[in-house]
Amino acid sequence: MTSPNLHPMLNVAIKAARAAGAIINRAALDVESVRISQKQVNDFVTEVDHAAEAVIIETLLTAYPHHAIWAEESGKTHGTQGSDFVWIIDPLDGTTNFIHGFPVYCVSIALAVKGKVEQACIYDPSRNDLFTATKGRGAYMNERRLRVSKRIDLRQCLISTGFPFRPGDNFNSYLKMMADVMQRTAGLRRPGAAALDLAYVAAGFTDGFFETGLSAWDVAAGSLLVQEAGGLIGNFTGDADFMEQRECVAGNPKIYSQLVGILGKYSKFASAADKAAVRKATLNLVSPDARPGAQVDDTAA
Structure with missing residues (x-):
């Protein structure tokens, strides 16, 4: 029809x-x-x-x-x-x-x-x-106009994400990333379909979303839904040209800016100092008493 x-x-x-x-x-x-x-x-x-x-x-x-x-x-x-x-x-x-x-x-x-x-x-x-x-x-769900959520306090927000699952994914860095977000929010969810996650941000069912390793087909449609519902979407540093950069964060404008503030240091476009801080934190997460010189994969940082 x-x-x-x-x-x-x-x-x-x-x-x-x-x-x-x-x-x-x-x-x-x-x-x-x-x-x-x-x-x-x-x-x-x-x-x-x-x-x-x-x-x-x-x-x-x-x-x-x-x-x-x-x-x-x-x-x-x-x-x-x-x-x-x-x-x-x-x-x-x-x-x-x-x-x-x-x-x-x-x-x-x-x-x-x-x-x-x-x-x-x-x-x-x-x-x-x-x-x-x-x-x-505008954006619609079953002919109903969509708007992103109005929450501005991250502590009251429900955020969706995706877990690393492919060979080469930096699981330990992702654990640190999720810990940084999780302790600041009302809850973190992993539904398992990034396109639907973005549609839910547009609908206001969740307040924000972040994930790495995504391809253009995962995010293309959802990106327009979010924007047409009044939200923002970009990479972890807030760059709107994110489609093929394999990192994505989205949310209502207030929550988006707060998520970028948390996740920016994990971006592959982050400064060298930020990447070094992530490597150090990840090393501590893997083994608090790890010996100096231990090797940690920092490809996702």
Whole structure:
């Protein structure tokens, strides 16, 4: 179903997301029969990811054959590469949740025009929740206008995040990062689908979000939702050009600035002095009596 009040390109994205959602919901009825493969340790892909991505690409290119595609599973192999119009697709964000029957996952589709996201659609098929945004026209959940939360005291805030799970992730540095945030908030949550986390920030269900290791398809649609709902999004130092920097923080304006103040020293763009402080704190976290000269991976700092 399309709406005459929505941008035509957003209507096509919604059609694609719902078609993918139908595939996901059918598979969820018998998730144990779904074929699963592993891209790397703890990074899974299923036949459902591929089928959902295929129907999204087919729907988009049927309407806009000269647009480009940038998708999680097939990369940039479809569409007309070099086009000013690029569809950025995550067909099933939260695959690990899905294969366990844990109902927190979604379809994420964004359209970037000359590098700027102008249309966004995130669809949660298990709840039939549809989050949409068009640049300059606001963000919506099931046709209800969204606004970020109004909380300004971090101690009263619920913050979502993602845990490191890939080889090479600096787990000890992340523990320190989470400890810095956790002790200042009302609670820290790890739902397991970054696109949905950002949609929830836009809806005011959570007050902020942060994570490292994310790709453009994880954050593209959610970034527009947050901005159109009155929030801010960037990297850990507050730089708004974050899409491919693999670190992301979002929130209402007051909470965003406070999170940047806490997380800035963990950014790969932080000053040398800040990185040294993080390395020292991480070393103490790993082993309070660690010998001088002990080696600590600081790639995430």
